[in-house]
Amino acid sequence: MAIAETRLIFKHIDSPGYTNDIDCYIKNGGYTTLRKAITMKTAEIISEVKASGLRGRGGAGFPTGVKWGFIDPSKNTKPVYLICNADESEPGTFKDRQIIHKDPHQLIEGMIISCFANNVKLAYLYIRGEFPEGAKILERACDEARQKNLLGKNILGTGYDLEIYIHRGAGAYICGEETGLIESLEGKRAYPRIKPPYFPAVLGLYMCPTIVNNVETLCNVIHILQMGGANFAKLGKPNNTGTRVLCVSGDVVKPGYYEFEVGALTLGQLIYDVCGGIKNGKKLKAIIPGGSSAKVLKAGERYKIKQKQADGTMADVEIALEDIPMDFDTMAAVGSMAGSGGVIVMDETRSMPDCLANISEFYAHESCGQCTPCREGSLWMKKITSRIRDGKASVEDVGVLKNVADNIAGRTICAFGEACSWPVQSFVTKFKEEFETVAGNGAKK
Amino acid sequence: MSCACKNPFNHDIATENTPMVNVQIDGEWVQVPKGMNIVAAAERFSKFIPHYCYHPKLSVVGNCRMCLIEMGTPKMDANRQPILAADGKPEIAWMPRPQIGCATQVSEGMGIRTESPLVQECRKGVMEFLLINHPLDCPICDQAGECKLQEYSFEHGQSNSRFIEEKVTKPKNVDIGERIVLDDERCIMCSRCIRFSKEFANDDVLGFTQRGSHTTLAVYPGKRLDNNYSLNTVDICPVGALTSKDFRFKMRVWFLKETKSICTGCATGCNVLVGSRENEVHRLTPRENEEVNSLWMCDQGRLGFHEIHEDNRLTTPLINGIKSDWSSALTQIAQQLHGFKPEQIAIIASARMTNEELFLLSGLRKALGGEAVLCDVIERLGQADGILRSADLNPNSNGAKLLGIANPGKLNEIRSGVSNGSIQALLIFNENANEAGLSIESLKKTALVINVGMRLNGAAHFNLPSSSFAEKRGTMINGKGRLQRLNRAIAAPDQARDDWEIIRDLKAAMGGGNGIHTVEEAFKAMAAVIPAFKDLTMSKVGDLGVELTLSSVQS
Ligand SMILES: Cc1cc2nc3c(=O)[nH]c(=O)nc-3n(C[C@H](O)[C@H](O)[C@H](O)COP(=O)(O)O)c2cc1C
Ligand code: SF4
Ligand code: SF4
Numbered sequence A: 001m002a003i004a005e006t007r008l009i010f011k012h013i014d015s016p017g018y019t020n021d022i023d024c025y026i027k028n029g030g031y032t033t034l035r036k037a038i039t040m041k042t043a044e045i046i047s048e049v050k051a052s053g054l055r056g057r058g059g060a061g062f063p064t065g066v067k068w069g070f071i072d073p074s075k076n077t078k079p080v081y082l083i084c085n086a087d088e089s090e091p092g093t094f095k096d097r098q099i100i101h102k103d104p105h106q107l108i109e110g111m112i113i114s115c116f117a118n119n120v121k122l123a124y125l126y127i128r129g130e131f132p133e134g135a136k137i138l139e140r141a142c143d144e145a146r147q148k149n150l151l152g153k154n155i156l157g158t159g160y161d162l163e164i165y166i167h168r169g170a171g172a173y174i175c176g177e178e179t180g181l182i183e184s185l186e187g188k189r190a191y192p193r194i195k196p197p198y199f200p201a202v203l204g205l206y207m208c209p210t211i212v213n214n215v216e217t218l219c220n221v222i223h224i225l226q227m228g229g230a231n232f233a234k235l236g237k238p239n240n241t242g243t244r245v246l247c248v249s250g251d252v253v254k255p256g257y258y259e260f261e262v263g264a265l266t267l268g269q270l271i272y273d274v275c276g277g278i279k280n281g282k283k284l285k286a287i288i289p290g291g292s293s294a295k296v297l298k299a300g301e302r303y304k305i306k307q308k309q310a311d312g313t314m315a316d317v318e319i320a321l322e323d324i325p326m327d328f329d330t331m332a333a334v335g336s337m338a339g340s341g342g343v344i345v346m347d348e349t350r351s352m353p354d355c356l357a358n359i360s361e362f363y364a365h366e367s368c369g370q371c372t373p374c375r376e377g378s379l380w381m382k383k384i385t386s387r388i389r390d391g392k393a394s395v396e397d398v399g400v401l402k403n404v405a406d407n408i409a410g411r412t413i414c415a416f417g418e419a420c421s422w423p424v425q426s427f428v429t430k431f432k433e434e435f436e437t438v439a440g441n442g443a444k445k
Numbered sequence B: 001m002s003c004a005c006k007n008p009f010n011h012d013i014a015t016e017n018t019p020m021v022n023v024q025i026d027g028e029w030v031q032v033p034k035g036m037n038i039v040a041a042a043e044r045f046s047k048f049i050p051h052y053c054y055h056p057k058l059s060v061v062g063n064c065r066m067c068l069i070e071m072g073t074p075k076m077d078a079n080r081q082p083i084l085a086a087d088g089k090p091e092i093a094w095m096p097r098p099q100i101g102c103a104t105q106v107s108e109g110m111g112i113r114t115e116s117p118l119v120q121e122c123r124k125g126v127m128e129f130l131l132i133n134h135p136l137d138c139p140i141c142d143q144a145g146e147c148k149l150q151e152y153s154f155e156h157g158q159s160n161s162r163f164i165e166e167k168v169t170k171p172k173n174v175d176i177g178e179r180i181v182l183d184d185e186r187c188i189m190c191s192r193c194i195r196f197s198k199e200f201a202n203d204d205v206l207g208f209t210q211r212g213s214h215t216t217l218a219v220y221p222g223k224r225l226d227n228n229y230s231l232n233t234v235d236i237c238p239v240g241a242l243t244s245k246d247f248r249f250k251m252r253v254w255f256l257k258e259t260k261s262i263c264t265g266c267a268t269g270c271n272v273l274v275g276s277r278e279n280e281v282h283r284l285t286p287r288e289n290e291e292v293n294s295l296w297m298c299d300q301g302r303l304g305f306h307e308i309h310e311d312n313r314l315t316t317p318l319i320n321g322i323k324s325d326w327s328s329a330l331t332q333i334a335q336q337l338h339g340f341k342p343e344q345i346a347i348i349a350s351a352r353m354t355n356e357e358l359f360l361l362s363g364l365r366k367a368l369g370g371e372a373v374l375c376d377v378i379e380r381l382g383q384a385d386g387i388l389r390s391a392d393l394n395p396n397s398n399g400a401k402l403l404g405i406a407n408p409g410k411l412n413e414i415r416s417g418v419s420n421g422s423i424q425a426l427l428i429f430n431e432n433a434n435e436a437g438l439s440i441e442s443l444k445k446t447a448l449v450i451n452v453g454m455r456l457n458g459a460a461h462f463n464l465p466s467s468s469f470a471e472k473r474g475t476m477i478n479g480k481g482r483l484q485r486l487n488r489a490i491a492a493p494d495q496a497r498d499d500w501e502i503i504r505d506l507k508a509a510m511g512g513g514n515g516i517h518t519v520e521e522a523f524k525a526m527a528a529v530i531p532a533f534k535d536l537t538m539s540k541v542g543d544l545g546v547e548l549t550l551s552s553v554q555s
């Protein structure tokens, strides 16, 4: 039984005849929400977003309304900036790119409404350097919007001015970390800033209050205003509202992107029903549920979580991996994270040391190098995991590897520290025997 | 503060009227200025939190992670009031994650643990990370002995290495400036040098290239680290990545004797440590004085000491170019001077001399005839740089003015007096006659020329060897009216003597002893008659000097 998608963000994406120009967007009802939003009080829009319970789709799942609430324009003498984070680089994640390529006006409309709500006069759309085509499409979309007076000076005659600049990223994964992004936008190396004191809401772009939101997050704002925050909150589950675009890759029959209400289906349903199961009739071995930095889940694992019962009380229940609902809170409760929505599936033929070496190589290459544990530790982990993969290591190396990861997580400037050490910690702990066996293989031969 | 330079930050200094807050450091409640960072706050209680990237005068980047500590804030009740423990102090809710001390500001009721097992573990971890790709060439590294890597690994490191991978290699011996060499393998990427150049020296020439463990410090294409403050980067580099071309491989730092003194390169009077060994000065380094130079000094001032050891030093008294001894020289000078009328005598002194020397000189002048004896110093003007360097390149112009030795305009009169022959006896102290605009020919016409200094004056009848700034003691008044002390780091070569002794003995030879046997006595005698120095002694001047009221300096 295939479970039906709930396509909100991806409603038009891939539908026959849908093109990414403004006429097609308008023909399908585009920009009507903006027309409505600009008649609303800004506080009203923000309270709708708060009521919607929307959580950021960039990885951390931070409530968008709360984030906007940190900015108090009445107390502010500095300009407020909004930045759309379109740096999408987390391995296993490919949703923002679809929006940019196939429905760019949805993003532009979402941005304009969000800017209007937060009194932003200047916004930046920071797009991954390796998306040159996407940048062109967005430039064109902005031009089209300007021609129709949806962007620029005196938008739709309301006296509201907004400019959006498309800025191509500097070609590094760390440019997606919001404060690294801000540094990069300011023309510097994308070195993440320390928090405190440099919280974007206080000391962001050019030391002004700044909102950074993911592409998908900003698109959601349109739908919140369309259906009302309270109705939006009925999608999904409490504290896990709306829909979520899931990007499935790896050893499944039908990899791709799918949109569901948050938590409406389980990991098992996603893999077996939606994605047609594991390729070539193989068995499942492991899943990374939220982009390569999320902790790995092992087939056959069972998790103790608290679950709301029909009568409203909470009870401890034990669930299998296949039964994990795809929502923020449960993913955290089982020790991983919903992250960026990138689900990476590995079948029984996959070597875990090989997979981890691949991931560690990525992080060693992408560490910005600013802070000691991540800079030195990420490369060290790459070197050990490569040796383990090649059978040129020992059982002790596996222990050292785990300890190196422990010495990074929680001790760095930005969450990259966790991003590079969580895979290591989880792979090594959950597949310890395999690592120890593979490690010594070369030595024995 | 009257610091000549403007620091980008002063994290270690609380501004006046900063309220104090109660914080618990390692179990003890103490009071610290609100908003101060934890590293600086803890230091006030002799708790040293190891750190590499944090520098009290530069922006905080928090990249080394060496200063991780445990931190907590007061537990609050429903009314947002702190919950008090049995001892009446707030109960602390400790954060599960360690925080960096350098970027965390203290607030009321905060708890800090600087020595807990978690903190120790963090330090050990960071030390290990810093060392895995480090070349460990301590035996040939100039920083050895004052290297923070060595220091902290001794305290926080581990002796066995778990790192069996190949190390990352990077450029070594990179020529990044006129005076600086970079070893990228030793660099720990703390970015202090980058921030210093950009924020203090206004010379944004350094940056990192590459990423991750391959991160490499470099100068921007086409740029060099050549600014006049470049050598301060060597001081603040916690490791041996940046070395001074002037000093590298010359001397192990642990052999150096460090003497507190001041730079005499300009009227700023930066406080310095003179590093010497066996009567040789090997380097000057800045010494902290928030009223003068903070932690810095300029390269010109720092390297100025080399003139001490250049080989053409005058080391014995010479009479008509022939080696003699002090008593013969002084007796003959005294005899000859008696033969001139005051109007025939002139003194060219130096605003590089100490107050004590200038004071005794004014006594000698009196003995020679007082006001009628023309007397002045040579002005030396450069360009102020808006950072430390003063436009006045003499270190003690204020002293020379105060003690009546600098008499603006008189140098011109002396010059014409020498060329028209009305001046027949000329005493030159620590100045180059050429620089004073006196030609050899005109000097040759003069009946008696006495040169006291470090270098020979070929036209002088008497050449008397004197001490350099590093060989003598005394005081000077900097451009802002601060009285500071010069100290002896090394002995003067051979027979060279301090000017104050030479002047005293010359006056004695002329028949006027003054009972002064030490610099202290010279200072005391001066303080007795000069109102600006009233109630002061050399020991009261101390290592950091005292501010004189400018009006008293000018009076
Ligand atoms: C190493 C790192 C890389 C990141 N990359 C991205 C990214 O490519 N796109 C993104 O939207 N958020 C990324 N984030 C998360 C952002 O820092 C930020 O939380 C997010 O853009 C906020 O938007 P949201 O609240 O709408 O999720 C990254 C975070 C880290 C630590
Ligand atoms: S954790 Fe890694 S990526 Fe983040 S600032 Fe530190 S070195 Fe850079
Ligand atoms: S050269 Fe020295 S001061 Fe500069 S970044 Fe490297 S270690 Fe720090």
Ligand code: SF4
Residues within 6 Å of the ligand: B263, B264, B265, B266, B267, B268, B269, B270, B293, B297, B298, B299, B300, B301, B302, B388, B389, B390
């Ligand atoms: S600024 Fe003047 S006093 Fe300071 S180091 Fe330079 S020359 Fe010496």
Ligand code: FES
Residues within 6 Å of the ligand: B050, B051, B052, B053, B054, B061, B062, B063, B064, B065, B066, B067, B068, B100, B101, B102, B103
């Ligand atoms: S001293 Fe605090 S992080 Fe470097």
